[in-house]
Amino acid sequence: RHPGEPPLDKGLVPWLGHAVEFGRDAAKLFSNMKRKHGDIFTVQAAGKFITVLLDPHSYDAVLWESNSKIDFGQYARILMDRMFDVRLPDYDSNEEKAMLKMALQNKNLPSLTKAMFFNLRTVLIFDPQTATQDWKDVGLFHLSYSTMSRAGYLTLYGNENKNYSDMSGQAKDQAYSLEVYKEFFKLDRYLMKAARSTLSAEEKKMFDNTKKNLWKLLSVKRLDCRANRSLWLDTYKQHLEDLGTVEDMQTKAMLLQLWSTQGNAGPAVFWLLLFLLKYPSAMEAVQREMEGIFRTRKQTPGEMHELSQEMLNSTPIFDSVLNETLRLTAAPFITREVLQDMPLTMADGRKYHLRKGDRLCLFPYISPQMDPEIYEEPEKFKYNRFLNSDGTEKKDFYKGGKKLKYYTMPWGGGINVCIGQSFAISSIKQCVFLLLSYFDLELKDPNAKIPGFDKERYGFGMLQPEEDVVIRYRLKA
Numbered sequence: 001r002h003p004g005e006p007p008l009d010k011g012l013v014p015w016l017g018h019a020v021e022f023g024r025d026a027a028k029l030f031s032n033m034k035r036k037h038g039d040i041f042t043v044q045a046a047g048k049f050i051t052v053l054l055d056p057h058s059y060d061a062v063l064w065e066s067n068s069k070i071d072f073g074q075y076a077r078i079l080m081d082r083m084f085d086v087r088l089p090d091y092d093s094n095e096e097k098a099m100l101k102m103a104l105q106n107k108n109l110p111s112l113t114k115a116m117f118f119n120l121r122t123v124l125i126f127d128p129q130t131a132t133q134d135w136k137d138v139g140l141f142h143l144s145y146s147t148m149s150r151a152g153y154l155t156l157y158g159n160e161n162k163n164y165s166d167m168s169g170q171a172k173d174q175a176y177s178l179e180v181y182k183e184f185f186k187l188d189r190y191l192m193k194a195a196r197s198t199l200s201a202e203e204k205k206m207f208d209n210t211k212k213n214l215w216k217l218l219s220v221k222r223l224d225c226r227a228n229r230s231l232w233l234d235t236y237k238q239h240l241e242d243l244g245t246v247e248d249m250q251t252k253a254m255l256l257q258l259w260s261t262q263g264n265a266g267p268a269v270f271w272l273l274l275f276l277l278k279y280p281s282a283m284e285a286v287q288r289e290m291e292g293i294f295r296t297r298k299q300t301p302g303e304m305h306e307l308s309q310e311m312l313n314s315t316p317i318f319d320s321v322l323n324e325t326l327r328l329t330a331a332p333f334i335t336r337e338v339l340q341d342m343p344l345t346m347a348d349g350r351k352y353h354l355r356k357g358d359r360l361c362l363f364p365y366i367s368p369q370m371d372p373e374i375y376e377e378p379e380k381f382k383y384n385r386f387l388n389s390d391g392t393e394k395k396d397f398y399k400g401g402k403k404l405k406y407y408t409m410p411w412g413g414g415i416n417v418c419i420g421q422s423f424a425i426s427s428i429k430q431c432v433f434l435l436l437s438y439f440d441l442e443l444k445d446p447n448a449k450i451p452g453f454d455k456e457r458y459g460f461g462m463l464q465p466e467e468d469v470v471i472r473y474r475l476k477a
Contacts, residue, residue, distance in 0.1 A: 017044030057347035063414025070336035103232035139468030145266030150177035158226030267462040282383035330410030331365035333459035364409035
């Protein structure tokens, strides 16, 4: 080590280092390293040196650092190629985000929200496979992931017909979105191994075949023929054309974006609904708030014709439930490549030296999100954790006696914060509101335990369960 560098833990196996533990359970590895070395350390994994920072007071030193010193795009390009075979000429992640941001936010958000509402109804309420008054058993994760992925796909990539109420168009949307989802779900089973280059020969074959099926379904020629395409889709397609991207690569990029936009919302709905079903006080509070919103607008949930952005912004209890759900189950890495030797100054004044070519990683899941110094009993779900006593949103959390700027970070932070955050939140709310308004839901086994996490997914956003949880549901009379 050079003077001033963070403590290094190379593991027992030369070159390989901690690679196996990193892929198997990164949260456990980093927690053990934190106990051993403190809140900044470097680990070796498959020949790469990764410096991990776990002090949330110091995150700004990374989140707002110049792209000339640390860069997200380099690592993103590696994953785009490994996972989706996407290689874009002159790719600049910051330029791409700036271009797509306006299509997902501000004045364009209400139209996306409205489209998502209509597409959720198509997938949930108007699908005879789903909407029956007979009790049906289903895996809650399957229900959540398929509903959000299918409706999200239709909202961003377009419908068969311009008229959302056309029954023929709805039937085609139901069938086509289900076909896309089935292939997408198969692909999702392989993506973590693809990202780490650990697919077996047989898995690689299945993975490649599934991608080919999805490229046919998402070809730009097919997408050009769809009605109600979002501004986001047209903006992204124009961006690819401006980069000089050939048509086949544009199609591959469309699959990359399908995963980027639909890979997290479904799992978030699963965990949120599971917590509501396991904690009756939380379910009662959310339903009471929901009924109050409809009552003040002289509606009943069954008369729901739309959920306006204004209605969705009036849910402090639901917001607390969602924040608590994401605190417990969102675990992205915030990763940068170190482009030059540089200093890193911690919030308490400690100074470290980072070496060119290393990787820098923040893991907010460990701190702040699961930090017992910040949250009492951090492993427990408490639906009102993010509510003040007067019912307003609680934003004041502390570590070491100092108020935290970053007390939960499911959406990342700094210049690389998720640009689709507002759309994702409104979509999650709409899905849960529709399910609770139109369906009776209950756990098939009231004593079913909350499943553990698929630990291979640490670092890639929302965690998924090790196994599904069976529920019973039926359309309300």
